[in-house]
Amino acid sequence: MNLPVISRPLEPALFARAPGLERHRVAPGGLTVIALEPGDRLEVIDLxxxxxxxxxxxxxxxREALAALGLLSSPGANFIGLLLNDGSRESQHVANGLRKRHIDARHLPTAARLWPAGTPxxxxxxxTASANLLVIAAAPxxxxxxxxQQRTSELRLIIQRANPSSLLVPALPAPLGELVDEFTIAPGTAxxxxxxxxxxxxxxxxxxxxxSDFVAFDRRGLDAGREIDLDPTVTxxxxxxxxxxxxxxSRFFDRDLQPMLEVVRDTVGRHxxxxxxxTARYYEAQGYFGHANCSDNISRALAAHGVQGRRGWPAINFFFNTGxxxxxxxxxxxxxSRPGDYVLLRAMRELVCASSSCPDDIDPANGWQPTDIHIRVYxxxxxxxxxxxxxxxxxxxxxxxRESGFHPGTSALTRQFVNYRGWWTPTQFDGYGTLAEYHACREKVAVMDLSALRKFEVLGPDAEALLNHCLTRDVRKLSVGQVVYSAMCHEHGGMLDDGTLLRLxxxxxxxxxxxxxxxxxLRQQAEKLGMKVWIKSASEQIHNIAVQGPLARELLKQMIWTPGTQPKLEELGWFRFLIGRLDDYDGAPLMVSRTGYTGELGYEIWCHPNDAMQLWQRLWQLGEPLGLAPLGLHALDMLRIEAGLIFAGYEFSDQTDPFEAGIxxxxxLKSxxxxxxxxxxxxxxxxxxxxxxxxxxxxGNEPAAHGDCxxxxxARVGVITSATRSPVLxxxxxxxxxxxxYCAPGTRVEIGKLDGQQKRIGATVAASTVAYDPDKSRVRA
Incomplete structure (x- = not known):
């Protein structure tokens, strides 16, 4: 007899699947405050x-109650006290909250250290808590x-509640600021x-x-008898x-093409x-007569404002996953969306709004289990x-x-930013423009914020062996002070990432x-092999800019000081790095690598975020006489395509091996x-x-685009991975x-437009992927 098949998909971090489990993050160099009840188990993890x-x-x-967790204070463990009295806005906010719980942040007791140094x-x-407690956990x-390379890293807190809510509803996240109003909307209501x-x-x-469906009306318009509502099609x-x-x-517009709302934050990104x-008609068509629906609920909610009811509302459907x-x-x-996820909007005029909690339980729209929506007004x-x-x-x-340490400098020159891998990165600059930025890099010198690159410190006696096992390059041949470009692949040969490795x-x-x-x-591989090695995230603590172009060396040699143990800037070889200072012996510490992503002579400068603006201002002070210009992502894309340099999600993915990606x-494999x-x-x-x-x-002059057949x-024989118009060529x-x-140079192919058949652009296979300076004489100069 066959047993029934049961669905058990992997669904990480969903409250409904584990209602007694909570997860919290302790940021590097920060702290997190949590509340525990008797019997609650707290696990602190060194990630x-x-x-x-x-x-x-x-x-x-x-009163101090470490004993209720089975802990004793540790001599010298005073990081929490120092952090809460550093004068920052964040520390004052936490201190004010503690004061309401009768805790004086100015006179904190000594904390407990949970483990010694060198933990894996x-x-x-x-x-396990034996009483009601307020707990402060910190990552010093x-x-x-x-x-x-001794970077601070994050901790994770896992709480297993002894008495999880019988309603299977997680606790609401803390308010973001001063509340004007808040309320909960039960499923099937508005x-x-x-x-x-x-x-x-x-x-x-x-x-x-x-x-959650959302509609909004201009309140003054309603007072005048006009229904001026938010319009998804116009938006x-x-x-x-x-x-x-x-x-x-970021704007939502009304039917008169005027902005009504601005999206400030979005923790989901899919709506x-x-x-x-x-609508009632939707459920009726499925055989569910009289089923509650958002359109009727919204009509009832807005009736008090004189809004005419509708059988179907063109709403903004927050969190609804359609395509x-x-x-x-x-x-x-x-x-x-996960528990506590939200969208934060700013009203651009006085609005009458309505929000619903969708009652749909006949398809996956609400994960088959409608739950609450909570509204807060700040x-x-x-x-x-x-x-x-x-x-x-x-x-x-x-x-x-996040914003990099260079953001005050870049944001003074442009408001054109894109969320690039979790960092605000400029796309182009006001007063320059993509073409001007491009030409500055090709002819003079340009500077770009590349702090969005991920940095990891790999330390320990097995560091070389781990990297040699995980990267395609022969890491054993890498000298101290040298940089090498490498691929990182999965077992099936598909690429996980590409990047550069520095040996310090x-x-x-x-x-x-x-x-x-x-x-x-990298950590997973080290654990499999039982290696003694630490991989520490450094992206938050090392920010970097690229200085690229024929005059890059002339600019940087005026401002980079190096000790006698390091090469001078003008002596630095290709794919080498130096450790120096800004201007002189007492300047801000820097690292400079002779690397780049433009196909031009260039360098990257690495510094702590606190030193970023000092570096930025010095660059402009010395660079303006040389014609220094800022460089945005749009111009960088033109430069790297001309140079035949690859980009994740375009030239490679986990389905593409390094050979197919052109690297x-x-x-x-032989050496x-x-x-x-x-x-x-x-x-x-x-x-x-x-x-x-x-x-x-x-x-001709018609362009191709990423994804064109x-x-x-x-027959379809290929796909465009990246394309641009080369200003120089x-x-x-x-x-x-x-x-x-069809890869032989001179082979004729056609790029398909429209449906791939109705319009074609002729093209010729070039001798190299590098369209500009194929022998790399400029980058090696």
Whole structure:
């Protein structure tokens, strides 16, 4: 007899799947405050290893209560006290909250240290509360020099509640600021509310996987008898996006094409503005007569304001996961939202709003289990950072978009920023523009903020062996002071990431790539092999700018001081780095590598965020006489395509091996004797290639675009990975992943437009992927 098949998908971080489990993040060099009840179990995890942990506990009267967790204070464990009295806005906010619990942050007792130094990654300690407690957990650490590798890293707190809520509803997140109003909307209901100009609306998915329809009307318009409402179609058209997100395209517009709301934060990034709020007709068509629906609920909520009811409301469907597939079919699936996820909006005029908690339980729209939506309205005096949330792994804690240490300098020159891998990065600069920025890099010198690159310190006696096992390059040949470009591959040969590796010492390396998961992956491999090595995240504590162009050396030699043990700036070789100072012996510590992503002579400068603006200002002071210009992502894309340099998600993915991505030179299968991850698969793939990355030169002036199909006759034989118009060459060029049968230079192919058949652009396979300076004489100059 066959047993029934049961669905048990992997769904990390969903409250409904584990209602007694809570997760919290302790930021590097920061602290987190949590409340425990008797019987609650707290697990503190050192995610990256070699990270200290301090903990304080207080009872309901505000007295120190470490004993209720089975702990004793540790001499000298005073990081929490120092942090809460450093004068920062954040510390004052926490101190004010503690004061309400009868705890004086100015006179804190000594904390408990949970473990000694040198703990391995994943080390943890479990504690059980014997009373009601307020607990402060901290990850001690501070600023370190750019050439030091002793980075502070995050801790994770896991709480297993002894008495989880019988309602299966997680606790609401703490308010973001001063509340004007808040209320909960039960599933299958809707509620109206009024917000003043400048006030903020936070729509919170309490338990995760729940949709909320939102409509808004101009209140003055209603007073005058006009229904001026928020319009999804106008919003999509004016933004050019399906859904407004924080940053450049952040506005919701009304039917008169005037802005009503601004998206300030979004921790989900996946919503719907294609369709109506659910209607009675939808449920009737499925056989569910009389089913509650959002459209009728919204009509009832707005009736008190004189708004005419509608059978179907064109609402903004927050958290609703819909899309249009390749066959033009409207699709839906479970929302991406997790417990506590939210959208934060700012009202641009006085509005009458209505929000619902969707009752749909007949399809995946609410994860098959409708739950609460919570609304908070904040005062107009509050100021919130513009941000989206990013997770490096599905079960990781969300981190809001960050600004680099150079942001005060770049933001003074432009408001054109994009959320690039969790960091606000300029796309182009006011008063310059993409072409001017491009030409400055080709002819003079340009500077770009590249702090979004991920940095990881790899330390310990097994560091070299680990990296040699995980990277395609032969790491044993890398000298101290040298940089090497390498691929990082999965077992099947597909690429996880590409990046550069710096050797700072015999057992000390720094990996710089684009993928946040790279550090976790290195840790996983080290654990499998039982290696003594630590991989510490350094992205928050090392920020970097690229200085690129023919005059880069002339500029930097005026401002980089090096001791006698290091090469001078003008002596620095290609793919080498130096450790120096800004201007003189007492200047800010810096590292300079002779690397770049433009195909020009160039350098990257690495510093602590606290020193970033000093470096930025000095660069401009010395660079303006040389014609220094800022460089945005749009101009960088033109430069790197001309230079045949690859980009994640375009030239490579986990389905593409280094040979197909055009970087086979970094896989020395013959000379590297040691085994490495993916070697066997790469041997097979090299012997039997299916595709190759080539350069194309297009006929005429019509451009290609990423994703365009490439044909020979009727057959599709390739895809455009990246394309641009080369200002220097005066022609359209592209990088293309092409079937090996058609990769000979001079082969004619056609780029398909429209449906791929109705319009074609002729193109010729070039001799190299490098369209500009193929022998790299400029970058080696």
């Amino acid at each position: 990256e290893g070699d990270q200290r942990a301090e903990l304080l506990a207080f009872d309901e009267t505000g 990654a994943g080390f943890s300690r479990s504690l 650490g501070g600023q370190v020099a750019v050439d030091s 509620r109206d509310y009024i917000v003043a100009p400048g006030q903020y609306i936070q729509v919170i998915d309490v338990a995760g996987r729940q949709c 999509r058209t004016l933004n050019g996006n399906a859904y407004p997100g924080p940053g450049l395209f 719907d503005t294609f369709a109506l709020a659910c 249009v597939d390749a066959h033009q079919q409207l699709t839906l699936d479970e929302p991406w 005062a107009d005096k509050e100021r919130f950072s513009i941000a989206m949330a990013n997770r490096k792994t599905p079960d990781a804690d969300p981190v809001l978009t 010492g015999p057992d000390a390396f720094r990996w710089i790539g684009g993928e946040d998961f790279g550090g976790d992956w 086979g030179f970094c896989v020395p 590297k004797q040691d085994d490495f991850i993916g070697r066997d698969a790469l041997l097979r793939r090299k012997e039997h290639p299916m595709q190759q990355l080539v350069g194309l030169q297009l006929d 490439v044909h020979v006759g009727r 005066g022609k359209n060029i592209a990088l293309c992943r092409l079937a090996v049968d």
